[in-house]
Amino acid sequence: MNSLTKVIGDYIVTLFDDSEDSEVVLSRKDLARKFGCVPSQINYVLRSRFSPEQGFLIQSQRGGHGFIRIMQLRFADCDEYAEHLEDLVGNAVSEQDARKLLARLQEREAVTPRERLMAEVALRNQDENGRALFGLPAYKRDTMRAELLKKILVSLAMF
Amino acid sequence: MNSLTKVIGDYIVTLFDDSEDSEVVLSRKDLARKFGCVPSQINYVLRSRFSPEQGFLIQSQRGGHGFIRIMQLRFADCDEYAEHLEDLVGNAVSEQDARKLLARLQEREAVTPRERLMAEVALRNQDENGRALFGLPAYKRDTMRAELLKKILVSLAMF
DNA sequence: AGGGCAAGGTCAAAATAAGTCAAGAGAATT
C-alpha cells in the first residue's frame, strides 16, 4: 500500500525523467488538486523526498502565478563528495592551488563562474585581512584558506 | 503560465538586448496598452524587476512629454553601483541585517540560492574567526562583515 | 499668469498562491 506522499514523490520523479532537464516547475495548488489532497501535503512531500540532503534545491514564489521549482543538484552523493574534498583540499592550501581547484570545478560545471568569482573574493579577503590586519604567517593563512574553501564547497555540495 | 509582470519584465529586457545600449526609454501608457493592463502595473514591474538592487536606475518625467527611462548599470557604471552598495550595506552591518539583505537579493533573483548560501558561509566563517581566533569586539566584526559583503556583492555586480 | 489636458506616481484593496505549524490518524517497530 503506497502512501499518497510516495505516489506524489514518484510522480515528481517522472517529471524529471520526462523533462530530461535538471529542474521541474510546478504549481502546488494544481498538484494538490490532481492528487485530491490538501496543498500543504505537497510541502510535506518536498520536505521528506526532495530535501537538500537528497540533492534537491527548492525555489518558490507565493502570490499570483506562484510556483515551486525543484532543482536537482549535480552531486547526488554528498557525503562521498564532501569526503573527497577533504582529501583534495587537505588542511592547508596555497592561494594558487585553491584557484586551480576552483577553475577545475568550474570547468566541470560543479560551480558557476559567479560562484567561483565569489569564492575567490572571499578567499582573497580573508587572506588580506590575515596578512594586513593580524600579521599572520603564510602557513597559518594556508590552513585558514583550506578551511574556508572546504566550508564553501561542502556547503554547496550538500545544499 | 507566466505572470503579466514577468512577461512585461522580459519584454523590457529584450529592449535592452535589441538596443545594445545601456538605457531604454518608454512610455508607461503605451506599454500598458500594449500589454492590456492598467498603467500602474508598469510601476510594479519596475519596482519588482528593475530595482537598484538589480542594477537598474530609473528616471521619469510627468506631464505632456512624459517618459520613463531605465538605465542599466554596467561595467562603466560600476563605481556608481558600488557606491550604491556602500549605502545599502553601510560600513557596518549586523549579522541579521546582512542576512536580510541577502534574502532580499535572492528574492529579487539578483543572487541564486547557492550564491546566497555561499555568501552566508563566508560571512559566518569570518565572524567566527574574528571572535574565536582574534577576540574581535562586535563593532569590529560588524565593519569587517560589511567590508566582505560589499566585496562579494560588488564582484557579482560586475559579472 | 491661470486653466486644461496629458503624462506619470502613490497607495491600498482584492485576488491569488505558497509556507508554517501543530494536532490527529496510521504504520511500523520494539
Add this chain to the structure above:
DNA sequence: AATTCTCTTGACTTATTTTGACCTTGCCCT
C-alpha cells in the same frame, strides 16, 4: 501493547500580482 515514526489535514500566516481610485507634475494655450 506501547512507542515512535510517518503521513494527512486544516487553520492561520505571509508574499506577489493585479486593479483602480486619487494625486502630482509639466507642457501648452489662451
